Amino acid sequence: MAKVITSDEVAAMVNKGDTIMVGGFLAVGSPETICDALVRRNVKDLSLICNDTGWPDRGAGKLIMNHQFKKVIASHLGTNRETGRQMSNGELEVELNPQGTLIERIRAGGNGVGGFYTPTGVGTLVAEGKEIRIINGREMLLETPLRAKFAFIKAFLGDKYGNLRYQATGRNFNPEMAFAADIVVAEVDNLVDFMDPEDVTTLGVLVDYLVRRGK
Amino acid sequence: MAKVITSDEVAAMVNKGDTIMVGGFLAVGSPETICDALVRRNVKDLSLICNDTGWPDRGAGKLIMNHQFKKVIASHLGTNRETGRQMSNGELEVELNPQGTLIERIRAGGNGVGGFYTPTGVGTLVAEGKEIRIINGREMLLETPLRAKFAFIKAFLGDKYGNLRYQATGRNFNPEMAFAADIVVAEVDNLVDFMDPEDVTTLGVLVDYLVRRGK
């Protein structure tokens, strides 16, 4: 059973310096209610793992505007100019990852794989400092797992067992993040007793807490 | 669009020495109609990648009984004694993989990952000849991708675009195999025009041919 709590109760668990994952792709499928609560709590020096930094008024972008991160690991910053500004000013450390590498590193973090070789990023800045290995005649980079203390994810539907179902492109990074954090909190638009076992995308056993959207 | 063909047309594409993947777990979710056609075609010296060798009268086990394999890569042989007999007699080469390593190697073969490190198998026969690396204080083995010329998979429902949906524990190895072969053939119980985009487990773009069960 996943426990239903409020977004402020979630935010109260997060402390200065924690690493958080936030689901969503340009804030589609991001847990907006939880992001709002984190802004209210105003906890600083967080590290973020997210596909992107959303928009100034949506997704993890809201925490960027509030200067809550010391480090961001993402694949894209272009929709939130404040991220680039903080980076240029030296206020924020940014580690850019190719999107496919980023999601695969999160997957590795969640499934016990210690690292993997990928051709993405060979011959680019992404390769700096990484082991290169030639596999079947092709150069590949060794990439390492990513984990966080918290994963904040968003689903269209949840049940009281913590099972989650997404809608359309709202799935994106959410399912893998549910495997890759010590504490997983899912914000849901709708909550039901239980759902069709065939419809479950994120397994309830991975979800510690549920938050209703807007609560 | 995936082309609907007969199981005999599928079998006619398979030649001596080919490597095939067969979906299913103890033949639950195995393409029985395709297996029957391969037995009829009686093509020899195949290599099999499958979770197990099924039962003497079910799944890939039917091809075992017909002596069609020169090599098997699997995690479990216990339900088909003929596999063990052929192995002991030197008629069949068997490479045992831990089940989690086997499915992850197939996934790597399908998604362009050149290899991955896993703690499974350290200190066992599985580690023989493999690179060992200590990651975060833990010994890990380097495992390599697996691919095949053909993947023969099984789904409850297919549509004319090749999209597939599975039922219950019939999913197992099928979804990853759809990524990891040059030619993917799906046997389906039911075929419809199109399905709900939310219900698609295996993406139609991965599936080359469809076979109706029993046809």
Next chain:
Amino acid sequence: MDLREKVGRRGARLFKDGMLVNLGIGMPTALADYIPEGIQLNFQTENGAIGFGPAPEEGYDNPYLTNAGGSPLTILPGGCYFDSATSFALIRGGHVDATVLGVLEVDEKGNLANYMVPGKLVPGMGGAMDLAIGAKMVVVVTEHCDKTGNPKILKRCKLPLTAKESVHWILSELALMEVTKEGLVLREIAPDTTIEEVRSKTEADLIISADGVETVKYY
């Protein structure tokens, strides 16, 4: 009370409420029959389900819904299905709280052997290697001695290992033992045996800790 019930009753008390548990085939399934009141567990079957129920009534079996041994299952409300990659993401990724495995041999270092006897029996490891290295708590359940009276709890396994130094608890019809850095600690014995009898039937050295050995009436 037979061996299965003895091991089942005591073993089930190792679980805590809410755990995700994977039981191996054979004797490990006994534990599911004796879960104490107030403890709700999530059971995983590695072929792709969590939250399954008992075998279906006759005529209601679904050929697509079976356990890891191929026998028909039912699913309970709150249950879910998934593919093998997800199943082993759970297992290897440390999301399974406990696994219970049968063995051919187990030793005082926590090594276990349960997937082959060279030249005789090679069923394969299935998911056992992943479970042994991935589950947070690895429990081995076993008859204390084999059918000819030879110890199964050894100083060092002789058969090919399933996993190295992975077992946390060894449970037999006679005793509960914990694998620690110092060695194998005898924690509990059954009321119908003695420390001396357990020692005589165990090849591994058994440590008696300062806490002593409890005699428990779980049988």
Next chain:
Amino acid sequence: MDLREKVGRRGARLFKDGMLVNLGIGMPTALADYIPEGIQLNFQTENGAIGFGPAPEEGYDNPYLTNAGGSPLTILPGGCYFDSATSFALIRGGHVDATVLGVLEVDEKGNLANYMVPGKLVPGMGGAMDLAIGAKMVVVVTEHCDKTGNPKILKRCKLPLTAKESVHWILSELALMEVTKEGLVLREIAPDTTIEEVRSKTEADLIISADGVETVKYY
């Protein structure tokens, strides 16, 4: 006819029936508007859909259904949704038949640069690095020169690379060029230009193959 239409019309003819195609944002989307009769393509958006349709009618947008730029989409019969791990399994795994990318720079070795200008613009690579190394056919579409008239098709890229030696085709409003082992081969030019003009606006060496250069009326 504007740049977008010129590039769109010729570029769309690079596709073959049934291909899985991923179009980058900006100019690459022009190709979707000019798919020839009889060619059916599957379009992927890397945030998790295949088989999407045009933007929805007003009032019918679903906030959960957008393209990789965040704009609302519709889905067509036969379409499907998936998560990011699956999306990049498609891309990195070689299941995407063609990708079309915009660039800041591209060179005769097939290197491309399109994700950052150090100290000025760092939007990030998003999925571009994966697409450039993973798609079976990588097409770069670009204005032949930048706004100040400087060549964008170079001997060697100066900006940080998105991918090394990955581009197969370079298409501008003036010419279609193929990256080969021997170098950059000029395959086609537009009717309103000459080989000499194309050469003068290209920093890279352009090879004229024995097959010659076709003047095509795709504009």
